[in-house]
Amino acid sequence: MSDQAQAGTAEGQGPVEIDAELARHLSNKREELFEKFDIPDEFPQSVLDEAAERTEDVQSEIEDELDEREDLRELTTWTTDPIDAQDFDDAISIEERDDETVLWVHIADVTHYVHPDSEMWAEALDRGNTVYLPGYTVHMLPPVLAETVCSLVPHEDRLAHTVEMHLDPETLSYESIDIYKSVVRSDARLTYAEAERLLDEPGSADDLLEDETVDLAGKCELVWDLADRLHEQRKADGSLVLNPRRDRAHTIIEECMLKANKAVTHELQWSRGLEAMYRVHPQPTPDQWNEALQEIQDLDGVSVSAAQDDPRIAVNETLEEAPERQLGQIQRAVMKVMPRAKYMADPFGGHHALNFEIYGHFTSPIRRLSDLVNHWIVYTDDVPASLADLCNHASERQQDAEQCEREYRTFLNEVGLDPSAVNNRGIEVVDDED
Template identity: 30%
Template structure:
């Protein structure tokens, strides 16, 4: 957030300059507001009477009215709302003869919304509804309209919608956007086809999850005299989504699709994402491509970037490709086995050059017809997934390198790089000390040594009791990847240049990359002064999407574990704090809290941060991250998205604790 301008305050005959800042308003449950500003260590306190129509999560301009006293905060008033985080709300409608009022269901203080009778859209008095705020003039009540009556909406459906809304994503597209999308021609013009490199006669296929509907990448392959030509073909979204259109503005505001356990809230309307742009089999499609001449040893001899037209021959699922890899039998087996062989070579080279090999497990829910979870599956990264991953990484890297080498009048072109900083030293030092307690050395002398130490540690801990804790803590030392025009490289991948080029259907930065790349290929070097602002917005929206996904997964975990109240399970301690420890069940990967209050009959426990553990003052009992424990499910609160567990104490340990306490 940025400093905007200075305000003035008279003090004993002098004019004292007080600044105006841009930040995000955080309203506590008590109603007090705090504007969080990136450049300041302390936030600015704003009283409710000075919100000036701002609500929780809004980006605002705040004018400082009182400087910080010793050990205190600056105070200020919101001078204007720059961007609203949330436009739609869930609550109750109260209708009188001449007007209606909407009473929001929110744990944050906010005003009732005035709804003209012409805007109730069939809702009746007392109905639970979703209302969109249309405008809010200072000194007046906000004005809104009913967009959905929720009487027949299932609670779990409503909970997912509220998660999306709370994080600032709209549930529907405006009429302008839908009308604009409907006007886009479905048939590809011959003139546009002629202007592209034609790959329609070359074997091409997609590989995606079994339930995917938006296929945004495809691979083509053909044999050359010396090696192979492999094309990475990406849906040409920028052909359909033109700058400054209603469609483009909506896509930018969303910046990303949001993936919840039972739905996708898309960045683009379905006609774009699932029809016009989706690389469906047996259809001609426009793509933006990175085409590589690769030897059998995995060496890239040359490459080409540009717009293409393709015709996918087949749609594979990851499971189908994995079956071909393992059995060496099936459709296009030679091509798939060759691609897999090359991908594994790329993967090996990446780790050799300093990429960090963090493995990850993805939890997926099996849902019934009412979208209730009836089972949990663990999705692991297999060679079929790695095949696609490596070729997407290759394309992303070469596109970023191409743009990164261009200079005009000794200036780089503003471009949305995907960067990842080196590990945070404050987090790394205690982690290295903790790893040494398990016999794992960690060299922190240079970024390269750190990466090598991480990879050696991840290899050494496989199958050991400390594997889970060290993997989790290792990930927490890492910086967060972001979008920015300042190219510092991608530490985790070991790349000097990197960007996101391969998923423009679900990520707006990829659309920006396509536009900058095409301009550069056309020798039109555009210096977009707002590119860094667009990068920050995209990074913020990405974080909001991740928060939505975490909340959605947590809700489904709680919904699922309601079936097991009172039952016992094996678990692993996944985190500790002064008020208890979290346990993730081995069977379901569902995390819940064992509160320190529930342990009081055993001992008084204190947090030892350096060892990531709770230690009993009398018994010597320790609960450390990574320890295996037995728990009982005691509570599953859907409203709070919270699971509460209880540590299962053996009868002998209970007796031992009683004797110690009495003695």
């Protein structure tokens, strides 16, 4: 089970308890890794001061923006995040009409506050991404910004960058795509477990809402139906799905964000012809795929379908039928032969794992440089002159972050801690006398 899938089951559990000595060992290990991978754990004071300044007079600034933006505050909107999330940077809305389904994905308008002339932008370019270690986070942007004006908290007006997608109800293809600045007001902040419970028990929405006229349960059911169809369509088209037993709440967010990212990328490439920070994932060679499939076939209790020409579909079908104990082995066999995805100004070559002809990131500008830059390009049509260098830098920083996380997870195992438990439940330092 993945960390995300486990997160819902961890909501009723307390933090992992450790003593002060072990806490010092963990701190020392993090410092060692941050030095090794050149990951800055502290922000310069000038960046912190700028962030604090941008969080002042929030409501009056939003009111000043209303004349220039789409006012979507009456649209039923909600966020879904892990229970321990500190910032809520994406929200969704949905409507079912006679001849179309309309899906809105609202992303915190980070570039309203973080722009190329700001100290925070320069710092984000240097960092490249947020680094997530089990129980510890090194942010790309100052948390004071991310957790206030860039957090789509419920019942408060917030500035957003909205992707509005009108979808054919039969094929789920885009009938139209509109990307614009907006003002939104989230009706509810759901954890993954609450979203899952809401699908099972629609009446539980009453405990989550301030406005009883909002049909949150009905909207969640609508978006789950859409996400389920999108998910099955992706698998049938050859998109690799390595976690086939993900719960409904995670599937909703994954599919909505993929649909929005894909929409933005198509708009940038096909409608505007612009370079951007596209996500390119090369495919393994036929020999590499054969190596992976043979390794999977050799697992006890596992049989790879010989009827599928596309190895991605064969792996999907195998994961659906394989015993639970073999899922990790199958996933590792595939990941071992997969080339590393990278950011490129030229999108062609596509994303092999997703089987998308063109793809890029847009939905997480708080934690990824690529999304932050793409927000700026979408808004201004202004492509940074150093875009190719930014792509290379973002790819390298992501690789550093992933390696840092792997080494920290290994260390946690060595000192007797379960990285997944730490990741999902956090850590509490207890006095030895307690």
